[in-house]
Amino acid sequence: MNVREVGEFGLIERLARIVGVERPDVVVGIGDDVAVLDVGGPDWLLATVDCQMEDVHFLRHAIPPDQLGRRALAVNLSDIAAVGGRPHFALVSLALPDHIEVEWVEALYGGLRQEGERAGVAVVGGNISRSPDGAFIDITVLGRVRREHLLRRSGARPGDVVLVTGTLGDAAAGLRLLLNPEVEVEPAVRQVLLGRLFTPTPRLREAEAIVHTGGATAMIDISDGLSSDVGHICEASRVGVRLWAERLPLSGEARHAARLLGVPAWELALVGGEDYELCLTARPEAADALVAAVAAATAATRASAASGRAVRQSS
Amino acid sequence: MNVREVGEFGLIERLARIVGVERPDVVVGIGDDVAVLDVGGPDWLLATVDCQMEDVHFLRHAIPPDQLGRRALAVNLSDIAAVGGRPHFALVSLALPDHIEVEWVEALYGGLRQEGERAGVAVVGGNISRSPDGAFIDITVLGRVRREHLLRRSGARPGDVVLVTGTLGDAAAGLRLLLNPEVEVEPAVRQVLLGRLFTPTPRLREAEAIVHTGGATAMIDISDGLSSDVGHICEASRVGVRLWAERLPLSGEARHAARLLGVPAWELALVGGEDYELCLTARPEAADALVAAVAAATAATRASAASGRAVRQSS
Numbered sequence: 001m002n003v004r005e006v007g008e009f010g011l012i013e014r015l016a017r018i019v020g021v022e023r024p025d026v027v028v029g030i031g032d033d034v035a036v037l038d039v040g041g042p043d044w045l046l047a048t049v050d051c052q053m054e055d056v057h058f059l060r061h062a063i064p065p066d067q068l069g070r071r072a073l074a075v076n077l078s079d080i081a082a083v084g085g086r087p088h089f090a091l092v093s094l095a096l097p098d099h100i101e102v103e104w105v106e107a108l109y110g111g112l113r114q115e116g117e118r119a120g121v122a123v124v125g126g127n128i129s130r131s132p133d134g135a136f137i138d139i140t141v142l143g144r145v146r147r148e149h150l151l152r153r154s155g156a157r158p159g160d161v162v163l164v165t166g167t168l169g170d171a172a173a174g175l176r177l178l179l180n181p182e183v184e185v186e187p188a189v190r191q192v193l194l195g196r197l198f199t200p201t202p203r204l205r206e207a208e209a210i211v212h213t214g215g216a217t218a219m220i221d222i223s224d225g226l227s228s229d230v231g232h233i234c235e236a237s238r239v240g241v242r243l244w245a246e247r248l249p250l251s252g253e254a255r256h257a258a259r260l261l262g263v264p265a266w267e268l269a270l271v272g273g274e275d276y277e278l279c280l281t282a283r284p285e286a287a288d289a290l291v292a293a294v295a296a297a298t299a300a301t302r303a304s305a306a307s308g309r310a311v312r313q314s315s
Numbered sequence: 316m317n318v319r320e321v322g323e324f325g326l327i328e329r330l331a332r333i334v335g336v337e338r339p340d341v342v343v344g345i346g347d348d349v350a351v352l353d354v355g356g357p358d359w360l361l362a363t364v365d366c367q368m369e370d371v372h373f374l375r376h377a378i379p380p381d382q383l384g385r386r387a388l389a390v391n392l393s394d395i396a397a398v399g400g401r402p403h404f405a406l407v408s409l410a411l412p413d414h415i416e417v418e419w420v421e422a423l424y425g426g427l428r429q430e431g432e433r434a435g436v437a438v439v440g441g442n443i444s445r446s447p448d449g450a451f452i453d454i455t456v457l458g459r460v461r462r463e464h465l466l467r468r469s470g471a472r473p474g475d476v477v478l479v480t481g482t483l484g485d486a487a488a489g490l491r492l493l494l495n496p497e498v499e500v501e502p503a504v505r506q507v508l509l510g511r512l513f514t515p516t517p518r519l520r521e522a523e524a525i526v527h528t529g530g531a532t533a534m535i536d537i538s539d540g541l542s543s544d545v546g547h548i549c550e551a552s553r554v555g556v557r558l559w560a561e562r563l564p565l566s567g568e569a570r571h572a573a574r575l576l577g578v579p580a581w582e583l584a585l586v587g588g589e590d591y592e593l594c595l596t597a598r599p600e601a602a603d604a605l606v607a608a609v610a611a612a613t614a615a616t617r618a619s620a621a622s623g624r625a626v627r628q629s630s
Contacts, residue, residue, distance in 0.1 A: 003420060004413035008443050011420065018424040019431065019438035025403065026439055035439035037404055039459060041356030047440065049408045049455060055447045056410075088340065089352055093364045093408075093453050095371075098319035105318060105326065109333040116334065123334035124341055124350035125362065128323050132370045133448045138408045140364060140455040144354060 028152065033079045033221070036150060043144040046087075048079040054134030062178065065104045067198040068137070069111025075223065076141035077119050077202035078276040082221035083152065084211035085145035086204070087119055092126035095136040108137070119204055149211040156218040156237035156281035163287060165206045165278045165294055167249045168226055169265060170196035172272020173257040183260050192253045200276035205297035207278060213293045215286030225273040233281060245270075343467065348394045348536070351465060359465060361402075361458040363394040369449030377493065380419045382513040383452070384426025390538065391456040392434050392517035393591040397536035398467065399526035400460035401519070404439045405431060408453040410446035423452070434519055464526040471533040471552035471596040478602060480521045480593045480609055482564045483541055484580060485511035487587020488572040498575050507568045515591035520612035522593060528608045530601030540588040548596060558585075 003011055016030045023029075027044055028036035037045040052072045054060055063071070073090060080087040092112065096105065112123055121141065174197035177183060177190055203221075210216050218237055222229045226243070234241050245266040258265035282290055318326055331345045338344075342359055343351035352360040367387045369375055378386070388405060395402040407427065411420065427438055436456065489508035492500060518536075525531050533552055537544045541558070549556050560581040573580035597605055 001417045002413060003411050003415050003417055006417050011417065011443060014417065014421060015424045018421060019428045021437045023437055026437055029437065029439045030441070032440065035404065035406065037439065037457070039354065039356050039360060039403070039457075040358060041354050043355060045354060045360070045457075047404070047406055047455070047457060049406045049440070049442050049453075051408055051410060051442055051444050051453070053410050053444055053446060053451075056445050088354070089350065089362070091350065091362055091364045091455060093366055093455075095366060095368050095451065096318050098317060100318050102316045102318055102321050102326065102329065106329060106333060109330045113334045122336045122338055122341055122344065124344045124352065125347065125364070126345070127364045127366055127453075128326060129366050129368055130371050131368060131451075136368075136410065136446075136451055138364075138366070138442075138453045140362070140406060140408075142352070142354075142360075142362060142457075 032153070034083050036083065036145070043146055044150060046080055046083060046085045046143040046145055047140065048076055049138060049140040050076050050079070051136060051138040053136050060135065063198055065107035066111035066114070069108040070115040070199045072137045072139050073112050073115040073121070073141070074200050074202050075276060076139050077115070077121070077204060078200065078221040078223070080141055080143040081202050081204045081207035082219050082278060083145055084149045084207055084219065085143040086208070087121045087141050087143040089124045089142040090116060090121050091140040092123055093138040093140075094126065095129045095131035097131050097133060097135065100135060119202065151211060151216055151219040151280070153218055153220055153233045153236035156233050156239050158239055159284065160217055160239070160281040161284050161287050162230060162241060162243070163280050163282060163290060164222065164226065164249060165203050166275070166298065167251040167254065168222065168275050168277060169254040169258070169268030169272050170251055171200065171274035172268040173254045173261070175274065176261050176263070177257060180261065185257060185260055189253045189256055192251070193257055197274060200274065202276060203278045206294045209293040209297050210278070210280060210290060213286065213289050215282050215290050216280045217282055219278055219280040222275040222277050222279050223273060225271040226275070226279060227270045228273070230279055233279070342465075347468070349398050351398065351460070358459040358461055361395055361398060361400045361460055362455065363391055364453060364455045365391050365394070366451060366453040368451050375450065378513055380422035381426035381429070384423040385430040385514050387452045387454050388427050388430040388436070388456070389515050389517050390591060391454050392430070392436070392519060393515065393536040393538070395456055395458040396517050396519045396522035397534050397593060398460055399464045399522055399534065400458040401523070402434055402436045402456050402458040404457040405436050406455040407438055407441035408455075409441065410444045410451040412446050412448060412450065415450060434517065466526065466531055466534040466595070468533050468535055468548045468551035471548050471554050473554055474599065475532055475554070475596040476599050476602050477545060477556060477558070478595050478597060478605060479537065479541065479564060480518050481590070481613065482566040482569065483537065483590050483592060484569040484573070484583030484587050485566055486515065486589035487583040488569045488576070490589065491576050491578070492572060495576065500572060500575055504568045504571055507566075508572055512589060515589065517591060518593045518613075521609045524608040524612050525593070525595060525605060528601065528604050530597050530605050531595045532597055534593055534595040537590040537592050537594050538588060540586040541590070541594060542585045543588070545594055548594070
């Protein structure tokens with residue numbers, strides 16, 4: 001059997017069985033997006049890694065290198081936000097084909113610096129290797145979380161509401177516009193949607209606001225799409241969830257592009273992915289305070305608070 | 316100008332200028348093999364990353380996957396040893412072509428577990444992506460070092476002696492035997508040298524013994540070859556070094572293979588690389604205690620203690 005047949009999550013499950021260990025210094029280990037580790041300080045250490053592989057995650061001639069650098073770091077910062085933490089350091093492992101221009105790599109690092117400065121993250125090391133083929137950018141981000149602030153996937157309870165930050169489906173709409181250049185759309189709309197695809201905004205301030213309310217029961221970031229990622233919360237929390245398509249938070253740009261592309265906007269929001277918004281669960285009575293707290297950082301939407309409600313899982 | 320023309324170290328220097336920062340929590344940042352970070356605990360946090368790329372660092376059909384797993388982790392552990400630290404956690408980022416067998420990946424993880432258990436390292440997370448071409452294994456190792464035990468490249472002083480652990484050139488001899496299958500060599504010799512190439516032994520116990528003596532002034536691990544790596548100490552410490560070819564510590568197997576291959580054994584030891592031994596500097600009066608301390612852990616050799624002496628750099 002090859003790795004494609006078993007799938008990413010099936011493979012992770014098999015590998016976790018081989019290397020998974022119970023250790024007092026491993027608070028959250030293999031299988032989660034972020035490892036939570038006890039290294040003796042007052043906070044827990046957070047560690048996460050994500051890669052951007054040419055021709056799988058990006059097309060080198062479709063994304064400017066500085067935006068790629070910002071994006072490669074941002075997707076990791078989003079993972080740190082999802083557990084309620086603050087990012088501090090990044091290590092960047094590059095594998096580059098010989099012919100890549102130094103200017104391209106320097107622009108990539110310009111993007112890393114820009115995104116790092118916004119988030120208070122220093123690039124403290126890494127590795128450079130040769131690649132026989134495409135470019136490969138693998139970034140490890142280290143952060144910290146106060147022990148009492150850690151949010152996991154496993155805390156959702158029956159009756160909880162589901163909230164998300166921002167709007168969903170914008171990046172997916174941007175990707176479909178990119179893949180269907182024959183679809184004509186106003187330049188302003190295209191710019192908004194491609195911006196959401198190329199340079200997602202990790203919801204670090206929102207995460208901080210959320211943990212300070214103490215009202216969230218579980219959290220995850222939306223990278224694969226709301227339906228898949230809220231499913232991870234359900235699985236870890238052993239609850240089910242009901243979502244209402246008409247209550248999904250959609251931007252005007254995503255609705256407009258969906259019409260032009262001939263796809264339902266809710267589909268972009270549910271299964272599109274690449275949103276890098278936060279999805280959290282909370283007791284219904286905590287929802288107002290959470291929305292208010294997040295709204296103070298950005299225009300967070302409560303649409304999916306109304307749209308989702310966790311129920312006891314039947315299986 | 317492309318990345319091949321500027322070279323690995325030239326590129327790192329350029330990128331460090333873009334993202335390098337002075338921060339109180341960054342003790343050692345970009346440009347070194349290991350980042351040393353202050354996360355508030357009693358120890359400093361160590362972080363290092365290294366990749367194994369198919370057809371660049373390994374040939375998939377020439378190395379069994381469990382040995383590859385051990386090796387991929389061991390080269391990172393060697394970096395942690397080189398600063399006097401202890402490794403604790405590993406994150407494994409894989410990019411795999413669709414056709415790779417699950418059994419191959421599981422065997423790779425079997426090697427990771429084996430090497431991890433020997434060193435007290437838990438695999439706590441990672442990432443799995445698709446690769447359009449070869450397999451890519453990128454491992455981040457996190458460790459800790461007592462603040463007073465940290466050894467850097469920059470501490471060597473004029474008059475210091477140069478010491479190395481173990482023997483040099485074995486892995487390089489193994490690689491040349493692999494690349495020259497027409498050279499006939501006794502199976503026992505081949506096995507020793509290929510073992511040194513495929514499964515290097517990170518010198519963690521030796522490093523611990525070294526820092527406890529308090530006698531070392533600088534340290535690095537030998538990955539590119541003694542001449543290149545001792546050069547990093549010289550550059551960081553602003554000293555020069557004199558090495559005597561006839562005093563390099565060579566195994567009987569490496570000497571024998573060098574004769575059969577028609578290359579000088581000292582060349583394998585100086586520029587062969589992949590040794591993953593430690594190279595350290597010390598005041599001459601501390602050398603005996605260091606050698607005795609290391610010998611208690613393995614049969615450390617003092618050959619290069621006698622063979623090297625740091626002198627003030629003229630340039």
